Amino acid sequence: MTPFVYARADSLGDTIAAGAAPDSAFLAGGTELLNWLRLGITEPTRIIDISRLDGLDQVEALPGGGLTIGALMHLNDVALHALVVRDYPVLSQAILNAASPQLRNLATIGGNLLQKTRCAYFRAEEQLPCNKRQLGSGCSALHGINDNHAIFGWTEDCVATQPSDPAVALAALDAVIVTAHRSGGRRIPAAEFHLLPDTRPEADNVLQQGELITAIELPAPAPRSAYLKVRERESYEYAIVSAAAVLEMDGQTIRRAALALGSVALRPWRLSAAEEQLAGAEIGDREALSTAIEQSFAQARPLSQNAYKIELAKTAALRAIEKAARMSS
Amino acid sequence: MNFHDRHLLRLRVNGEDHSLSDLDPRVTLLDLLRERLHLTGTKKGCNFGECGACTVHLDGRRVNACMILAVSCEGREVTTIEGLADGDALHPVQQAFIDHDGFQCGFCTPGQVMSAAALIEEGHTGSDAEIREWMSGNLCRCSAYPQIVEAVRAAAGRASQ
Amino acid sequence: MMISQPVARPDGGVKVTGRARYAADYFAPDLLYAVLVTAPVPAGRVTSIMVDDALAEKGVVRVLTHEDMPKFGRFASPRAEPDTQMQQAEGPPAAQSFMPMQGDEIRHEGQPLAIVLGETLEAAEAGARHVALRFEFAEPELPAPPEWTAIDKAAVVPRESGFLFLEPTFTKGDVDRGLSDAAAMVEAVYLQPSRHHNAMEPSATLAEWNDGELTLHDATQHVYGVRQVLAARLNVPAGKVRVISRHTGGGFGGKGWIWPHQVLAAAAARIMQRPVRLALSRANAYSCLGYQPRMAQKIVLAADRSGKLTAVQQDVVNLTTVSDDFVEFATEASKGLYATPAMRLSQRVERANVAMPTALRAPVEGPGTWALESAIDELAHRLGIDPLDLRLINHADTDPATGQPWSSKKLREAYEEGARLFGWRERPRKPQRDGDWLIGYGMATCSMGCFRHPTPAAEVRLHRDGRVLIRTGTQDIGTGTLTIFPQIAADVLGLPMEKIELEMGDTELPEAGPTYGSSSTMGVGAAVLAAAEDARSQLARLANLLPDEVEMHDGHIRRRGAAGGQTIADVMSHTDIGEIIGSGSFDPAQHGNGLAMRTFGAIFMEVGVDPGLGLLRLRRAVGSYSAGRIVNPRTARSQMTGGIIWGWGMAAMEQSRHEPVLGRFLSKNLSGVAIPVNADIPGDIIIHFVDEVDEHASPIGGKGIGELGATGVAAAVANAVFDATGKRIRELPITPEKLL
């Protein structure tokens, strides 16, 4: 690691003031940041340890229904919180499928959304041609090994995917990411938080320097929701494809569906066209569900080695819907 | 906010208070334990959070010591494999690993044992499948996995299912 | 009797408390931390190494480059014979002939180019990031695309560079006739990727010089090998090199031979006149150490209507580095498994600018059984014969290649007992489902050749108070030797396990060879047995008893069959000897001449395949083995389950992918390279050993088991996948895109 100075933050005001200085970075759980420092992915000169900021590590019920989750809550604490387990199983499952028990004791939910791609070229111990490491150096994956890369929303500048599991659940839940910044805070819809590579391939998300995530707000409970993660080993591995489904049902009929796919693009990918067609479908009618899902794949574009992910993603979406329907409300 | 490139760190390790002056903030908890305190029971298998060999308890929770800046542990309590036994009396998990042959080369073992001890506290011993999942943050290349599950089950005082 | 008892490991205490020390756990006063700077390109020349920025880093003491390094000496192969190609060759225990940092040439990505030395690890690591390199690029030889035609075209006949342990071709009988006579034939190509050992302990070396003498704490499977190679490379007498390795954190072959980093650490310490610790990073472990090379195998099996093989043809090509021809002899499986009148086998290599491959747990037969046991399954389906029956039909009663009788073989029993434990004969023949999962059953034969390294020695010291110290210069890599050797001595000396101590992993101890090739129980175990018997004989003489007629029991020595006897203390109190030193060794040349030696077994597996999601999961397995006497069923079970899981990793996920443009391994970390986790492995793995004693292989009656369990598994999995889905997968690993 390149040398840096360190300070522990104890007030929100000081934190966002100090964070605004270029070259400073927040440290929450550290499970991403430390690896970036070791690989030279980022080289901040000032580290602001936000892990002990007060008041950002609780779950609270919102007055009109819904929950607010403090950004510094550890992943395990979010996933195992009684209200999350009961009302937002998709989020609980997504988290428990992420990383490892030890990492989830360190990693925060806010930091999780800020993780960068796991593209092997990007994560290499040497700096390889990669626009996300160094803009203009090219994309090694485009014509290289890309079997686990994007099928949606990629450009020739970058074909990577966003690996966060919780982000997929949050996108399907229409969660809101609440931030604080020296120039005022924002409320950002989860599905719009991450950036596709079309304009600034080096950027991952919409946050500005020094903008702090304080909370994640979940709307009304979604007890009929589920997460499905596909990976070659059973645990402690990133997804090849994942799917989050949130359903409202009348008996066996879907009233409303929200679907998001993970690890298929640089942001969680909402299947809006499919969602529209799913309204009114019978849960037992696999063909109708599949036809609906198909709608959203018109825009899918495979790379040289990952056409299989398209089929896989369709099945994952279907299975996630069926799994969600089995969750009791 | 006061930024420094050298820090005073006070923390408790295995019940003993330590005060380290002039600490480089780049030092991880893992390297602090191993290289400064010479507590080498905690292992470095990857240094990237990918193997679990460095598992210790921080304020009672199991975590990967390679993913923590030591300086951020100010005032905290760390337990390592060296501090798990009660004097000469092995922790039940340690004994169970011996009884069930839960290791071969032993390199991953401190991490496995620390993970297992925490897992039992967490209550994730409802079934063998649950133990397997909650022990999956610790790689074992000797692949003692079935015996590790047996050891955890036994230490948790649960009969085979 | 301690032998055959499931005795708990005496090393448990130190291993569960963190007191067991591995190479990187040692310190020395004034220690310097070393971090490697490695080549980011696979071929070319480094034209300048700029170290100023690195030296500006606080705590960085020095950056060593090839200009600072001494000229390393040549290591002459112990196999060298005058007037042969071998004379020029190096070979084991040196892992490769090419030594980095001897010039500006780059032969593979990840090759060490500089060593940054710091007062702290943080300083050395930061310094290494700031060493700036300039290159002259050269067009690298890159691995051919992974398909037979490309690989076949790139393949050449291997030259002897120290790693050509056998002839590269083998023929027997009339293959063409066997092919034309056949009623059924299978011709197929089986592929497998390069795979790393990924031992949990990355290799580490602490080197310290004192008055021209070198002490090394090292992560190795062969302390004497390290001494031999370092002495040659550094031009010092072997007697001045001491190598200590009390515990090694997994080897699997990756620490079997001696790699350049061990030499570099010692050279750096000599230059700096300070102790140096070089602990490889996980990324270093992918390019500074070996791996099992990518392989392609083309097999033709021909059989008559009854299923009897009429010919076997196999062409194997493995990847190797440009400097040495490492040959992975997968054809050994075909030479040893099935009776056939005709065989035509060939081994070739494909050279490229890649790191040097090496042996990896279950070499040779591991890859060999992947191809052969898949092909046998294909043949069984073509003939409409049960895969187990086809194997029984072709059972080799003598060694197929040489016709020699077996030292012992109970494979028929292993098949039968395994099949019974698994329920093979009763398995459902119609496609089975469990929700979204298709269920399949598959089996394969397991087999490993027996490596018996020459003449390991051991010493057994019997103290007058009845304590015993076993001393032998082999090393603990977790296989169970720390348990088994005391068991062996305990039986001879009639003492409980608690009385017996064992010291290993030090060149101050009697030389005992490497810990690989599943050889330790046979070889070193036999040496311990001989040493214990020698100690007992000496005690017998002191007690005025005939050595051949005594037995020891409960701390007493007596004539066999007699009651009571004299205590050890009593016997020794009549003398002024404080301790008896028994010594023993094992010379394989004296045992089993003219006999073929192998271990055998059968693996039966049940897998689930979710064809919608491309998932493959293990549901249960039975391994049934014929491997001679099992000294400790408890540690043996761990070895076998460990082997099966190793094989599962090979089948289902493991691969170190060669990046086709950059000429590097795509990922050099454990999140980019999958190895099995606990959740992958069901509890339902049954291990069974056939009751057997092989007196010819070694006086212990046992043979090696450490690798046997890992053979056959990949084929059994692919065969089960075929059973479940009707899809024949011929390329490992069996990942989702192949199953959709």
Ligand SMILES: Cc1cc2nc3c(=O)[nH]c(=O)nc-3n(C[C@H](O)[C@H](O)[C@H](O)COP(=O)(O)OP(=O)(O)OC[C@H]3O[C@@H](n4cnc5c(N)ncnc54)[C@H](O)[C@@H]3O)c2cc1C
């Ligand atoms: C081996 C391994 C496997 C993993 N597997 C998975 C997986 O399967 N699925 C998955 O989803 N994740 C996985 N992860 C990623 C892990 O979940 C994230 O690293 C973690 O959630 C990040 O949170 P953190 O608090 O540790 O972030 P940090 O490392 O502390 O911070 C990461 C970044 O976010 C910034 N930051 C943190 N908190 C805030 C905040 N409140 N406001 C503004 N900026 C902030 C920091 O400045 C930094 O730039 C894995 C990680 C590892 C190491």
Ligand code: SF4
């Ligand atoms: S896909 Fe994106 S992250 Fe990967 S190499 Fe290309 S630019 Fe870099």
Ligand code: FES
């Ligand atoms: S060393 Fe910390 S997880 Fe591997």
Ligand code: FES
């Ligand atoms: S015991 Fe060797 S890695 Fe687990």
